[in-house]
Amino acid sequence: MSGVWGNNLKVSIFGESHGPAIGASIHNLPAGLELDQDAILKEMARRAPGSSDLTTPRKEKDQPEIISGFLDGKTTGAPLTAIIWNTNTRSKDYSQMKKLMRPGQADYPGKIRYQGYNDYRGSGHFSGRITAPLVFAGAVAQQWLEQRDIYIGSHVQSIGDIKDQTFQEQEDVTLKQLQNFKNEQLPLFDGSQEKAMKDVILQAKEDKDSVGGIVETFVLGMPAGYGNPFFDSVESTIAQLVFSVPATKGLEFGSGFDITRMRGSESNDEYYYDEEGKIKTRSNHNGGILGGITYGMPIVFRTAIKAPASIEQKQKTVNIETGQEDVLEVFGRHDPCIVPRVLPVLESITALALIDLMLGREDDL
Numbered sequence: 001m002s003g004v005w006g007n008n009l010k011v012s013i014f015g016e017s018h019g020p021a022i023g024a025s026i027h028n029l030p031a032g033l034e035l036d037q038d039a040i041l042k043e044m045a046r047r048a049p050g051s052s053d054l055t056t057p058r059k060e061k062d063q064p065e066i067i068s069g070f071l072d073g074k075t076t077g078a079p080l081t082a083i084i085w086n087t088n089t090r091s092k093d094y095s096q097m098k099k100l101m102r103p104g105q106a107d108y109p110g111k112i113r114y115q116g117y118n119d120y121r122g123s124g125h126f127s128g129r130i131t132a133p134l135v136f137a138g139a140v141a142q143q144w145l146e147q148r149d150i151y152i153g154s155h156v157q158s159i160g161d162i163k164d165q166t167f168q169e170q171e172d173v174t175l176k177q178l179q180n181f182k183n184e185q186l187p188l189f190d191g192s193q194e195k196a197m198k199d200v201i202l203q204a205k206e207d208k209d210s211v212g213g214i215v216e217t218f219v220l221g222m223p224a225g226y227g228n229p230f231f232d233s234v235e236s237t238i239a240q241l242v243f244s245v246p247a248t249k250g251l252e253f254g255s256g257f258d259i260t261r262m263r264g265s266e267s268n269d270e271y272y273y274d275e276e277g278k279i280k281t282r283s284n285h286n287g288g289i290l291g292g293i294t295y296g297m298p299i300v301f302r303t304a305i306k307a308p309a310s311i312e313q314k315q316k317t318v319n320i321e322t323g324q325e326d327v328l329e330v331f332g333r334h335d336p337c338i339v340p341r342v343l344p345v346l347e348s349i350t351a352l353a354l355i356d357l358m359l360g361r362e363d364d365l
């Protein structure tokens with residue numbers, strides 16, 4: 001099992017949900033980067049479990065303890081490594097998962113892949129908890145990007161059937177709006193949908209069920225000319241990280257699947273010079289990326305997040321101890337919906353993708 005990602009920046013993650021700790025190490029980060037630790041803690045808190053009735057009740061502080069690569073407020077150039085302690089595990093919730101495979105979870109494939117040696121408690125290294133180290137790394141990457149006036153935000157595009165307006169429908173999305181979104185549990189362009197979305201999550205919870213949704217992520221201030229054709233395109237770099245996040249099942253850039261219903265005359269984003277002489281496009285159906293390379297318009301993508309698998313209803317499954325079909329009822333502490341907690345994760349992995357691509361442009365920086 002490799003926990004290492006990146007071509008230029010190297011990020012490694014470690015730990016299991018019910019082990020002593022989880023964490024991340026970031027290699028090749030430039031030395032001398034001033035880190036705002038409060039900003040890192042704020043990002044961690046956005047993702048942390050136990051924050052409201054919309055999330056799992058497991059409570060973790062998720063305060064990363066930096067043990068390498070940081071001195072007097074700045075990165076030293078050595079690998080920047082942080083540990084996040086697990087303090088609120090309840091492994092007895094998982095005793096039946098040794099033999100009863102949860103439908104929709106990683107129990108069965110994980111057991112086959114690791115010959116039953118994998119830590120099944122709290123889903124081990126498969127757990128959504130391992131996104132906490134990614135948020136630490138992403139919060140650091142966002143600070144590097146923000147020094148270059150590149151900002152990443154996201155909003156809830158939908159929960160179940162309740163929809164927000166899209167990024168493309170907005171006349172202008174300001175930096176202030178992006179920053180305000182980071183203070184909201186359900187950031188929305190159309191705030192009137194918030195109650196309906198909360199109700200959908202709470203109703204699913206009451207029904208001993210769960211619900212999914214879509215997150216739309218956008219990057220403001222991304223200059224033209226970053227990325228590559230083919231394998232290291234901006235889309236493929238972001239996609240690899242998006243699909244590393246547990247529970248993601250779909251991804252589309254720009255107008256995505258809707259672009260298939262447009263003629264070329266509609267989907268072509270026409271160029272113009274703005275009042276400052278900057279080249280822009282009148283529409284942005286290609287989501288800021290053409291030929292795998294940014295063209296100076298916002299990067300926009302949407303991620304489909306499934307409903308969490310662990311629900312307290314009777315479900316049919318197999319008992320691998322008896323070799324018989326069996327019935328499972330999951331008890332424990334679970335998210336009724338992952339969407340509210342995954343926004344900072346998706347922003348973080350976007351930051352990691354962009355810093356990796358930017359550090360790789362040898363003629364720049």
Ligand SMILES: Cc1cc2nc3c(=O)[nH]c(=O)nc-3n(C[C@H](O)[C@H](O)[C@H](O)COP(=O)(O)O)c2cc1C
Pocket residue numbers: 056104105106123126127128129131245246247248306308309310333334335336338341342345
């Ligand atoms: C932040 C976060 C929280 C999650 N919480 C839960 C949860 O409480 N219960 C659950 O069954 N799955 C939860 N998941 C999803 C599972 O970890 C995921 O479905 C599982 O590892 C299988 O991976 P896959 O769905 O990508 O195939 C969460 C995922 C994330 C990113």
Ligand SMILES: C=C(O[C@@H]1CC(C(=O)O)=C[C@@H](OP(=O)(O)O)[C@H]1O)C(=O)O
Pocket residue numbers: 017048049056057058060089090093122123126127128129130132246332333334335
């Ligand atoms: C602890 C977190 O969320 C966990 C993600 C998760 C899963 O299967 O992904 C299952 C639950 O784990 P546990 O049964 O140990 O409470 C969630 O609480 C976290 O994200 O930090």
